[in-house]
Amino acid sequence: MSAMAAVQDLSRAIRPPACVLGMVELKREAFDTVASAPSFEVDVKDVSAVLNHVRKYLLKLPNFRAVQEGSDSNRKRFHLDPAKVSMLDDMDAAARAALSEARVTALGERRVSLSYDNWTAEDVLRAVIGQPDASGYSIVGHVLHLNLREHLQPYKKLIGQVGGNFVHKGLLYSCHSAHLRGG
Secondary structure (H helix, E strand, O other), rough: HHHHHHHHHHHOOOOOOHHOOOOOOHHHHHHOOEEEEEEEEEEEEHHHHHHHHHHHHHHHOOOOOOOOEOOOOOOEEEOOOOOOOOOHHHOOOHHHHHHOOOOOOOEEEEEEEEEEHHHHHHHHHHHHHHOOOHHEEEEEEOOEEEEEEEEEEHHHHHHHHHHHHHHEEEEEEEOOOOOOOOO
C-alpha cells in the first residue's frame, strides 16, 4: 500500500465495526453497521450544478450511492464524507456558492446502513487483522499477494474467503520463512 493510501485510510471517519477485529472465519453480517454522514437535499433541477462542485466531498464507498432519492420524488439527497466535511464552512467557496444557489443553508446528519459489500478487501483485512499486522499484503489489480507470516496463520481461511470475494482471478500465498543463523 502506498504512503498516500495509508494516509487516506487513517483519515477515514467511516470504518468497519470494531467487533470484527480478530475474526478467523468470515461472518459477513458482523460488518453490518450504521454510520452518520453529513448530508443535504436539493431540488432535482439543481443536482448537476451542485454535483459539479461537491463531487470531491461525497462519501465514496463501494456499492454505496452518495446521491440518493430525497424526501420526495422532486428532491435528491447528497451524502458527504465526514472525514472531509462536517459543516458548510469546510467546503471551498465555489461549493458553498453552488449550495447557496440551491437554497442549502446547513448540513444535516443522516444515518446510513452499511454492510460487508460496502467495504474494500483492504478495509476488511485491516479491520480483522488489525492495523499493525495488515501490512504484509498487497492488492494489485486482480491479484492479492500476502506474506502469510506465522502469526497470521489463524486468519488463512478468512483471508482466502475475503480474497475470493474481492479478487476474482488470483490469490497468492507466500508461506516461506527464512531462518537466519548468527555467526
